[in-house]
Amino acid sequence: MITIVDYGLGNIGAFLNMYKRMNVPAKAARSADELTGAERIILPGVGAFDHAMELLDASGMRPLLEEMVVDRGVPVIGICVGMQILADASEEGKAQGLGWIPGIVRHFRSRTALGSLPLPHMGWNDVEPLDTADRLFSGLERDARFYFLHSYYYDCADPADRAAIATYGAPFACAVRKGNVRGVQFHPEKSHHFGAALLKNFAEL
Amino acid sequence: MLRPRIIPCLLIHEGGLVKTVGFKDPKYVGDPVNAVKIFNEKESDELAVFDIDATANGVEPDYAVIAHLAAECRMPLCYGGGVSSAAQAKRIIGLGVEKVAISAAAVERPQLIAEIAAEVGRQSVAVVLDVRKKMLGGYELRTRNATRAHRQDPFVFAHEAVVLGAGEIVVNSIDLDGAMRGYDLKLARRMREAIDVPVTFLGGAGSLADIEALVREVGVVGAAAGSLFVFKGAYRAVLINYPAPETKEQMIRAALAA
Numbered sequence: 061m062i063t064i065v066d067y068g069l070g071n072i073g074a075f076l077n078m079y080k081r082m083n084v085p086a087k088a089a090r091s092a093d094e095l096t097g098a099e100r101i102i103l104p105g106v107g108a109f110d111h112a113m114e115l116l117d118a119s120g121m122r123p124l125l126e127e128m129v130v131d132r133g134v135p136v137i138g139i140c141v142g143m144q145i146l147a148d149a150s151e152e153g154k155a156q157g158l159g160w161i162p163g164i165v166r167h168f169r170s171r172t173a174l175g176s177l178p179l180p181h182m183g184w185n186d187v188e189p190l191d192t193a194d195r196l197f198s199g200l201e202r203d204a205r206f207y208f209l210h211s212y213y214y215d216c217a218d219p220a221d222r223a224a225i226a227t228y229g230a231p232f233a234c235a236v237r238k239g240n241v242r243g244v245q246f247h248p249e250k251s252h253h254f255g256a257a258l259l260k261n262f263a264e265l
Numbered sequence: 266m267l268r269p270r271i272i273p274c275l276l277i278h279e280g281g282l283v284k285t286v287g288f289k290d291p292k293y294v295g296d297p298v299n300a301v302k303i304f305n306e307k308e309s310d311e312l313a314v315f316d317i318d319a320t321a322n323g324v325e326p327d328y329a330v331i332a333h334l335a336a337e338c339r340m341p342l343c344y345g346g347g348v349s350s351a352a353q354a355k356r357i358i359g360l361g362v363e364k365v366a367i368s369a370a371a372v373e374r375p376q377l378i379a380e381i382a383a384e385v386g387r388q389s390v391a392v393v394l395d396v397r398k399k400m401l402g403g404y405e406l407r408t409r410n411a412t413r414a415h416r417q418d419p420f421v422f423a424h425e426a427v428v429l430g431a432g433e434i435v436v437n438s439i440d441l442d443g444a445m446r447g448y449d450l451k452l453a454r455r456m457r458e459a460i461d462v463p464v465t466f467l468g469g470a471g472s473l474a475d476i477e478a479l480v481r482e483v484g485v486v487g488a489a490a491g492s493l494f495v496f497k498g499a500y501r502a503v504l505i506n507y508p509a510p511e512t513k514e515q516m517i518r519a520a521l522a523a
Contacts, residue, residue, distance in 0.1 A: 071335075073336050073360075073361045074361055106358070106386060107386035108386050176461065179461065180388040180462070181267065182270070182432070182433065183269070183310070183463070184267070184268045184270070185266065185267045208267075209364075211388060227266070228267060250341045
């Protein structure tokens with residue numbers, strides 16, 4: 061069973077619809093009770109970093125989530141801002157992140173390589189997995205592209221935690237991974253068959 | 266490589282899907298949910314849905330319809346029509362919509378842009394500017410289905426909107442709505458140079474070649490169209506369509522290489 065953490069952010073319905081079409085059992089969890097027993101966890105998110113952390117704290121699910129992910133190694137994937145809060149902190153706000161994958165979320169404008177490119181980084185971009193054996197990207201090694209909508213990017217403390225890169229001005233980590241914790245900056249739930257394949261891979265990890 | 270976004274734009278009027286010409290004469294072209302399903306199959310880059318009655322009639326956005334469309338939509342969705350408060354925008358984003366478009370309410374009270382951005386994040390705020398060519402040159406900003414003229418210069422206002430928190434500017438040419446004879450490339454270039462957020466142009470596309478010309482002119486951009494994706498042939502027979510992935514990719518590569 062895939063469990064989507066519904067703490068008030070992100071398109072929960074889009075994930076549920078995607079999995080329904082694939083006949084993969086999935087449900088949303090709005091409380092610690094509903095999160096109990098999750099085998100795979102999706103942590104969605106849109107909007108601002110601090111707002112996401114506030115809502116996650118207010119949801120009452122954070123202590124159990126940390127126990128499941130950190131102590132018991134349940135596979136988790138953060139999506140968009142749900143990925144960014146895996147970091148230690150963000151230039152966007154003052155809140156502390158979950159700190160599951162060391163790094164700081166930075167604004168694209170802080171990189172000179174961006175030049176005069178518009179922000180947010182909006183639209184379909186190529187995603188290049190760095191580890192060809194990574195099962196999250198099975199079948200997506202060539203031609204994979206996903207929908208992005210963001211102005212901040214994950215700056216991993218350890219480059220080895222980068223799982224995939226995309227290029228906007230310069231390459232940046234658009235997917236991160238450390239053990240059972242993963243995150244993607246793009247929106248697989250809105251990326252047609254590419255996104256469906258990635259979500260299916262996550263369900264089968 | 267970030268690609269230009271090719272975006273079908275669907276207008277909702279009296280519960281049905283319509284297409285206008287010069288913002289007038291809505292012609293019924295089908296059912297909105299059915300159209301969304303077809304664009305899912307065709308894997309369109311994004312979808313924009315504008316309710317052209319909500320602001321005109323002074324009513325709230327139809328949340329039940331938006332929720333239904335968002336649940337069906339497997340691509341990013343932008344909704345516009347009748348949004349005049351941050352609370353409404355937040356509710357719409359909560360229904361699973363990626364971007365909320367505002368137009369009249371933003372022109373009449375620009376601070377609304379900042380209020381919505383604070384609530385949903387600026388990446389989810391699209392400001393739609395309906396513009397018309399002035400007789401003596403230049404462009405004017407109009408709202409409420411082009412019935413009301415405003416004194417603000419569209420380019421200055423676009424810049425102000427970005428400063429306040431717009432994550433995207435959608436420029437809608439009133440003159441070219443339904444005309445299918447190409448985008449206003451001069452307008453596109455001036456707007457591209459005026460702001461540093463993604464811009465989407467709507468109005469005028471009659472063929473894939475028109476989209477290619479737009480991309481050649483301004484690079485990676487949003488190319489939105491109504492008629493092009495709902496009509497086929499000289500007699501404007503209703504047929505929902507969208508370029509095949511290979512055709513689109515070839516066109517984009519050719520346009521960006523130029």
